[in-house]
Amino acid sequence: MSRAEVRGEPVEEPPAVAPVLAPAVAPGAVRGPVPGPGAARSPSALWTLGLFRSELLITFRRWRTLALLAVLAAVPVLVGIAVKIETSDGSPAGGGGEGPAFISQVSNNGLFLVFTALAATLPFFLPMAIGVVAGDAIAGESSAGTLRYLLVAPAGRSRLLLTKYATVIAFCLAATLVVAVSALAVGALLFPVGDLTTISGTRITYTEGLGRALLIALVVAASLVGVAALGLFVSTLTGSGIAAMATTVGLLITVQILDQIPQLDALQPYFFSHYWLSFADLMREPVYWDDLVKNLGLQALYAAVFGSAAWARFTTKDITA
Numbered sequence: 001m002s003r004a005e006v007r008g009e010p011v012e013e014p015p016a017v018a019p020v021l022a023p024a025v026a027p028g029a030v031r032g033p034v035p036g037p038g039a040a041r042s043p044s045a046l047w048t049l050g051l052f053r054s055e056l057l058i059t060f061r062r063w064r065t066l067a068l069l070a071v072l073a074a075v076p077v078l079v080g081i082a083v084k085i086e087t088s089d090g091s092p093a094g095g096g097g098e099g100p101a102f103i104s105q106v107s108n109n110g111l112f113l114v115f116t117a118l119a120a121t122l123p124f125f126l127p128m129a130i131g132v133v134a135g136d137a138i139a140g141e142s143s144a145g146t147l148r149y150l151l152v153a154p155a156g157r158s159r160l161l162l163t164k165y166a167t168v169i170a171f172c173l174a175a176t177l178v179v180a181v182s183a184l185a186v187g188a189l190l191f192p193v194g195d196l197t198t199i200s201g202t203r204i205t206y207t208e209g210l211g212r213a214l215l216i217a218l219v220v221a222a223s224l225v226g227v228a229a230l231g232l233f234v235s236t237l238t239g240s241g242i243a244a245m246a247t248t249v250g251l252l253i254t255v256q257i258l259d260q261i262p263q264l265d266a267l268q269p270y271f272f273s274h275y276w277l278s279f280a281d282l283m284r285e286p287v288y289w290d291d292l293v294k295n296l297g298l299q300a301l302y303a304a305v306f307g308s309a310a311w312a313r314f315t316t317k318d319i320t321a
Contacts, residue, residue, distance in 0.1 A: 048159060055167040059133065065171070068129040069178050075125060076117035076183035083107060083116075084190045102283070109196045110187025111206065114213045115283065117183035118176070118220050122276050123256060126175055126220070127227050131248035133171050134231025137164040138314065140241035157315045161232070165307065168228040176221040180213060202285040212282055219279045223295055226272040226302030227252065233310040236317065269294075272302050 059065055087107040102119070105112040138161070141147040150160060187193070196209045204212075231248040238244050252273075258264055259271045268274050275295030281288035 048163070051160075052163050052166055055163055056170060059167050059171060060174070065133065068132065069175060072121060072125060072129060072175055073178050073182040075121050076113060076179060076186050079103075079117055079120060080106070080113055080183070080186040080190050083113075102280075105197070106187070107191055109209075110189075110191035110193045111184070111196055111209050111213060113187035113191070114180050114183040115216060115280070117179050118216060118279070119277060121179050122220055122223070123273070124252075126179070127224060127252050127273075128249055129175050130168065130172055130224050130227050131231045131252055132245045134168045134228045135235050135244035135246075135248040136241040137168060137232055138235040139238050139244035140235075142239040143241045158311060161236075161311055161314050165228065165232055165310075168232065169225060172224040172228060173218075173221045176217050176224075180217040184213070198285045199280065199283050200285040204285070216279045216282050219282065219292065219296075220276075223276050223279070223299055226299040226306070229303040229306035229310065230272070233306040233313065236310050236313040270298070272298060274298070 083103065083106045102112040102115040106116055138147070141150060151157065194206055195203055196206065197203055227248075230251065231244070234248050234251070235241075235244040238247075255271050255273055259268050259273050275291050275298060278291035278295045281290075281292055
């Protein structure tokens with residue numbers, strides 16, 4: 001019995017409660033259980049691919065990214081025109097005939113412009129472009145105030161960081177291929193093409209030369225994964241995209257300078273840029289693999305170290321923007 005019945009007070013009937021009507025379901029919609037407040041859904045593989053696709057579209061639609069790719073595509077054009085003007089009187093370009101630039105061979109075969117352009121852009125232009133994109137990956141989202149909204153989605157910090165790094169790696173490949181394709185087109189337009197002579201003096205067919213050019217482009221792209229991981233780590237340290245980009249490019253220039261100082265020859269084999277030009281060994285017969293393997297191993301080491309540091313920093317930092 002209730003307290004009112006015990007005390008002899010009149011008991012009022014509770015007001016009738018109108019039934020709650022379920023919202024109308026649109027035709028074709030799939031009805032299912034509504035998750036409770038504490039329910040959590042883990043992102044599926046398709047959701048992860050969708051996030052990666054979204055990051056790719058955002059990255060490659062930015063005017064800054066398009067401008068970087070345009071500059072990279074213009075480098076082979078300028079090199080090709082300069083070689084064409086220099087050799088218009090029959091004099092050889094560059095001179096020497098050895099070294100990774102292959103510039104003395106460009107006038108004899110336009111395919112050598114691919115190797116020359118990659119050698120010209122690898123020390124600075126390509127790493128700078130990668131540093132800009134990698135440095136902006138996390139810090140740019142933070143400065144724009146969108147990082148917290150990204151983490152609201154069921155991505156998780158680790159998954160988001162991995163997606164960002166995969167996007168930077170995709171840009172490494174795209175930037176390298178832009179240089180190679182531009183150089184291939186300009187070389188075929190300005191110079192003769194055909195069978196070519198390797199650094200070792202042997203002759204290979206033009207088709208085999210194209211295969212080696214593609215392999216060299218892939219090796220150059222792989223040579224940039226260390227810079228990508230370094231830039232991603234720097235991007236997790238600050239909330240300013242501009243500061244992260246400037247710091248990454250500054251570190252890149254500093255390492256390049258240190259790699260040229262003879263007194264630091266004991267440390268230079270550990271710099272990420274030390275074996276960058278080893279891709280020239282792919283144009284030898286037989287191919288010299290020693291420096292190529294060292295380069296790829298060093299890049300994997302940098303990717304593992306700075307990728308782990310980026311993960312440790314990003315998964316423990318307070319996200320305020």
